[in-house]
């Protein structure tokens with residue numbers, strides 16, 4: 315029966331919010347640790363040789379709590395790459411890659427480390443197969459509206475049984491309203507995820523659902539720098555063919571609701 319999908323979603327959401335007291339920023343104490351634990355609070359440099367050309371990224375791993383036991387590993391990864399040779403104060407393009415557990419319906423990213431007053435990215439799947447990326451901004455804690463001073467292009471998506479990956483390039487995410495990313499210094503970034511669909515998945519300006527988890531990390535963008543010619547080729551500029559986003563769809567495991575009590 316689909317008579318009140320929004321109300322049903324809301325009821326589920328309220329149940330979820332009420333039952334997840336640890337929902338907050340960063341990893342919770344008492345989280346079951348895995349071999350990945352060392353990488354959760356720090357950023358490292360990761361190089362991907364599976365694409366041509368591959369990039370090196372600043373990489374940050376996080377565990378999603380509480381992890382549905384049937385879906386392991388319940389980790390997410392955020393990766394950022396920027397071109398080198400940028401002169402102080404100049405805008406630059408930024409590549410963002412997010413690896414999400416398959417039950418995640420939308421992924422968000424805040425370039426200035428806050429939900430408020432900085433460029434936001436929201437990525438989701440329409441009709442399970444069509445990747446969607448939307449540029450957002452908000453000055454209040456409501457579903458962020460479209461932000462036209464930054465634009466995104468999807469570079470790559472992939473999926474397997476446990477995770478999906480989306481890679482996008484942004485023009486306009488390095489500078490905003492009098493502030494900017496620190497090119498040679500530490501920056502705070504935040505991510506957000508929703509396990510319920512955005513309201514109108516077919517529309518780039520859709521309202522999102524409320525997030526079920528947010529997290530933070532910081533890192534020196536020097537870890538994200540790659541040679542600018544490699545960066546340009548990767549994003550399909552400078553005479554390189556524009557990469558065609560490809561998607562090979564797999565049916566994900568049925569969504570498993572979060573446990574109603576903390577571990």
Ligand code: HEM
Nearest residue numbers: 422423424428429430434455456457504506522523524528
């Ligand atoms: C219906 C939509 C949304 C509502 C009502 C909402 C509301 C809120 C509220 C009340 C908080 C503070 C409580 C908390 O930390 O959990 C928060 C935090 C946060 N939100 Fe949202 N949000 C929405 C969508 C989004 C989207 C689409 C993003 C995408 C990037 C986002 C990013 C964040 C981040 C990164 C935080 C961490 C706290 C911060 O530094 O501001 N939110 N949100």
Ligand SMILES: *[C@@H]1O[C@H](CO)[C@@H](O)[C@H](O)[C@H]1NC(C)=O
Nearest residue numbers: 440441442443444515516563
């Ligand atoms: C959505 O997916 C279904 C099933 O794969 C397909 O039949 C339908 O044409 C798709 N709709 C759009 C608008 O892509």
Ligand SMILES: *[C@@H]1O[C@H](CO)[C@@H](O)[C@H](O)[C@H]1NC(C)=O
Nearest residue numbers: 413473474475476477478479
């Ligand atoms: C699925 O994809 C994720 C993200 O790329 C990867 O970490 C994981 O190893 C993959 N799982 C399998 C079974 O290939």
Ligand SMILES: *[C@@H]1O[C@H](CO)[C@@H](O)[C@H](O)[C@H]1NC(C)=O
Nearest residue numbers: 431432451452453490491492
């Ligand atoms: C930019 O910052 C100014 C001063 O803090 C503020 O009044 C203005 O609303 C901001 N613009 C946006 C788009 O948030």
Ligand SMILES: *[C@@H]1O[C@H](CO)[C@@H](O)[C@H](O)[C@H]1NC(C)=O
Nearest residue numbers: 398399400402497498499536
């Ligand atoms: C980064 O900062 C260091 C030390 O402050 C400086 O030596 C170096 O030249 C800077 N690099 C860039 C790319 O600005």
Ligand SMILES: *[C@@H]1O[C@H](CO)[C@@H](O)[C@H](O)[C@H]1NC(C)=O
Nearest residue numbers: 497498499500534535536537
């Ligand atoms: C960022 O990294 C660069 C290059 O390694 C270094 O020179 C600079 O001092 C770092 N900044 C901070 C705040 O660590």
